[in-house]
Amino acid sequence: MVIVGIPRALLFYYYYPLWRAFFTELGVQVVVSPVTNKKILDSGLRTALDEACLPVKLFFGHVLALADQVDYLFVPRLVSVEQKAYICPKFMGLPDMLRARLPHLPPIIDLPVDFRHSGQTWDHFFEEVGKLFTRDRHLIRRATQSACEVHSRFQELLESGLLPPEAISVLEKGEGEIPVQQQNCLLKIGLLGHAYNLYDPFISMNLIKKLRQLGASVVTADCLAPDLIEEKARRLPKRLFWTLGKKMIGAALNFFENRKLDGIIYLTSFGCGPESLVGELVERWAKRRAVLPFMLLTIDEHTGEAGLVTRLEAFLEMIKRRKKNENYLPTYG
Amino acid sequence: MKITYPHMGNLYIVIRALLTSLGLDLVLPPPTSNRTVELGVRYAPEFACFPLKLNLGNFLEARELGADTILMAGGVGPCRFGYYAQVQREILRDLGVSMEMVVLEPPDTHWSELKDKIRWLVGDRSWWEIIKAIRFAWYKARAVDLVEARVLYLRPRVFEPFELESGYREALRKIDQAASKRELDSVVKGFFRFSNRLPRRSGSLLRVGLVGEIFTVLEPFANYDLERRLGLLGVEVTRSIFLSAWINEHLFGGLLRVKGTKHVKKLAAPYLNFFVGGHGRETVGSTVDFARQGYDGVVHVAPFTCMPEIVAHSVLPSVTKDYGIPTLTFYLDEQSGEAGIQTRLEAFVDLISARRERVRKEKH
Numbered sequence: 001m002v003i004v005g006i007p008r009a010l011l012f013y014y015y016y017p018l019w020r021a022f023f024t025e026l027g028v029q030v031v032v033s034p035v036t037n038k039k040i041l042d043s044g045l046r047t048a049l050d051e052a053c054l055p056v057k058l059f060f061g062h063v064l065a066l067a068d069q070v071d072y073l074f075v076p077r078l079v080s081v082e083q084k085a086y087i088c089p090k091f092m093g094l095p096d097m098l099r100a101r102l103p104h105l106p107p108i109i110d111l112p113v114d115f116r117h118s119g120q121t122w123d124h125f126f127e128e129v130g131k132l133f134t135r136d137r138h139l140i141r142r143a144t145q146s147a148c149e150v151h152s153r154f155q156e157l158l159e160s161g162l163l164p165p166e167a168i169s170v171l172e173k174g175e176g177e178i179p180v181q182q183q184n185c186l187l188k189i190g191l192l193g194h195a196y197n198l199y200d201p202f203i204s205m206n207l208i209k210k211l212r213q214l215g216a217s218v219v220t221a222d223c224l225a226p227d228l229i230e231e232k233a234r235r236l237p238k239r240l241f242w243t244l245g246k247k248m249i250g251a252a253l254n255f256f257e258n259r260k261l262d263g264i265i266y267l268t269s270f271g272c273g274p275e276s277l278v279g280e281l282v283e284r285w286a287k288r289r290a291v292l293p294f295m296l297l298t299i300d301e302h303t304g305e306a307g308l309v310t311r312l313e314a315f316l317e318m319i320k321r322r323k324k325n326e327n328y329l330p331t332y333g
Numbered sequence: 334m335k336i337t338y339p340h341m342g343n344l345y346i347v348i349r350a351l352l353t354s355l356g357l358d359l360v361l362p363p364p365t366s367n368r369t370v371e372l373g374v375r376y377a378p379e380f381a382c383f384p385l386k387l388n389l390g391n392f393l394e395a396r397e398l399g400a401d402t403i404l405m406a407g408g409v410g411p412c413r414f415g416y417y418a419q420v421q422r423e424i425l426r427d428l429g430v431s432m433e434m435v436v437l438e439p440p441d442t443h444w445s446e447l448k449d450k451i452r453w454l455v456g457d458r459s460w461w462e463i464i465k466a467i468r469f470a471w472y473k474a475r476a477v478d479l480v481e482a483r484v485l486y487l488r489p490r491v492f493e494p495f496e497l498e499s500g501y502r503e504a505l506r507k508i509d510q511a512a513s514k515r516e517l518d519s520v521v522k523g524f525f526r527f528s529n530r531l532p533r534r535s536g537s538l539l540r541v542g543l544v545g546e547i548f549t550v551l552e553p554f555a556n557y558d559l560e561r562r563l564g565l566l567g568v569e570v571t572r573s574i575f576l577s578a579w580i581n582e583h584l585f586g587g588l589l590r591v592k593g594t595k596h597v598k599k600l601a602a603p604y605l606n607f608f609v610g611g612h613g614r615e616t617v618g619s620t621v622d623f624a625r626q627g628y629d630g631v632v633h634v635a636p637f638t639c640m641p642e643i644v645a646h647s648v649l650p651s652v653t654k655d656y657g658i659p660t661l662t663f664y665l666d667e668q669s670g671e672a673g674i675q676t677r678l679e680a681f682v683d684l685i686s687a688r689r690e691r692v693r694k695e696k697h
Binding site: 048052077079087088089092093096097099237239242270272274279280284287288 | 381410412413415423427441604606607609610611613637638639641645651664
């Protein structure tokens with residue numbers, strides 16, 4: 001049986017169920033790299049360019065973790081997942097960067113995911129990928145169909161309030177184990193940031209778990225319905241041409257108007273190009289409105305856990321006091 | 334309406350010609366300086382790219398001189414440049430600086446968007462007048478490029494580099510002032526006559542190609558005067574990007590017969606097989622191009638955190654491996670130090686000259 005490796009990084013948290021379902025249905029075995037650990041990060045840091053951002057460096061590590069146990073590496077060239085928008089230039093060059101810096105990799109499946117122009121969908125992409133493994137077009141079509149079904153089930157789970165890692169594990173372990181939603185938390189925090197930072201427990205230093213332990217429940221952009229995000233993002237004076245950036249802006253505007261939230265935390269990684277502008281816009285709007293406490297956390301491979309915890313505790317403490325006094329304090333507490 | 338626009342190398346000469354022949358009122362920001370950097374860095378996002386910070390500094394300095402309207406270019410991604418204007422507008426708004434911002438960019442839905450913006454700028458002038466103005470600006474771009482290329486060639490050769498430099502400044506000033514094509518031609522001719530008279534050394538020199546992101550390539554303040562530093566170290570520099578080629582490709586759709594970037598984009602494969610925004614693909618392709626032409630090395634410049642250039646930089650070692658051409662990358666921002674840049678350049682020049690010597694010996 002052919003084995004395809006999928007790195008547990010970057011858009012893994014959005015598309016893993018889709019990709020996995022497709023390959024499995026096609027009769028291809030899928031192997032995923034382990035949850036990020038120090039060894040994986042270190043091997044990424046050693047091989048990627050210093051100037052690359054943390055998520056890209058981490059991706060290198062995950063690729064290396066898979067390299068000697070798979071026949072193919074699945075690193076599609078992620079140009080665009082919707083019309084007239086991009087993810088990030090680095091995603092567009094990722095397969096080339098890998099090949100240039102890691103010469104002894106197994107063959108890379110790097111077909112472009114490019115839905116910039118109308119009419120292009122996963123169907124077309126899978127048709128091309130499928131051809132690498134089988135001539136049976138019927139089988140490819142069936143695999144695509146069931147992959148898309150799994151993907152929409154995944155979307156439903158997200159909209160029901162699960163975070164991507166939870167939804168992924170529900171899909172893998174079966175429907176019976178849908179985790180119970182947190183109720184009656186003292187505080188409710190809107191958490192902004194890219195999935196590959198937020199949901200990677202090593203990179204985010206368990207940010208979500210820590211917030212929950214400190215008595216806060218968490219809402220992320222992924223809990224919002226896509227059209228809700230689209231609608232708010234349309235308020236920008238110019239259409240934003242980054243899919244993930246648009247998601248952050250749309251979610252931030254939703255959060256600002258959400259009366260139940262107590263504060264917003266925005267997690268970005270050092271050197272993230274789009275975020276340096278999108279984060280700036282969100283921060284400026286947060287200050288102008290001054291309705292919700294806002295904190296921007298920038299992480300990289302040198303970030304210390306103690307510093308992060310201190311800042312979280314201080315931020316939550318400030319919100320609690322503010323709540324008790326019920327009078328308005330400036331956003332930056 | 335007093336219009337201003339950011340500096341990018343000698344582009345100001347070209348835009349000034351265009352706008353003044355359309356009868357518009359201009360206030361040019363003072364040449365980019367340390368104060369520009371200071372202002373830009375103080376108000377721009379910390380991790381935004383260097384050009385955004387310098388642009389913002391330019392605007393604030395132009396504002397002090399009475400400018401009230403900003404003319405900017407834009408784009409539709411994926412490079413950050415396409416969103417500069419929007420972020421800069423928000424920053425200026427929070428600073429309480431009210432300036433109108435006109436962004437010329439590929440339209441999102443319909444070409445009439447761009448047409449309306451141009452109409453708003455130029456009023457009821459006829460399209461013929463507009464075309465005439467564009468043509469004149471184009472002649473200026475060509476004149477600037479001819480003079481610049483000449484200086485790049487002569488700098489390492491002349492015994493009196495400072496005389497060349499002052500002649501160059503003088504030529505730029507005259508090109509800026511020239512009111513007709515005939516005047517432009519005579520300025521260029523005059524500069525060539527002057528520069529040919531300068532005593533110079535003979536023999537073959539080290540040749541280095543300059544590649545990278547367009548702003549940091551073209552703006553000497555942003556690249557810490559790299560071209561001149563290399564020239565004074567005895568290296569002939571060839572730029573991969575010239576203004577006229579860029580204007581031809583982006584504004585005229587490649588209509589004119591000027592050497593463009595089409596062929597270098599093709600050369601980028603198999604190292605970089607897709608466009609990555611900005612000048613990433615051109616960087617890789619030009620490096621291959623320079624290697625094939627037998628250049629001794631390539632210097633690559635980019636703003637710190639520039640996404641397309643990080644991709645390009647990642648694959649450059651493969652080009653080096655295949656062609657044996659050494660490359661040196663500089664990421665530039667307000668933190669870059671002059672001494673560090675000078676030292677790295679000197680080391681690089683030592684390296685490529687030792688390599689040339691070795692290759693020469695192997696041949697004999």
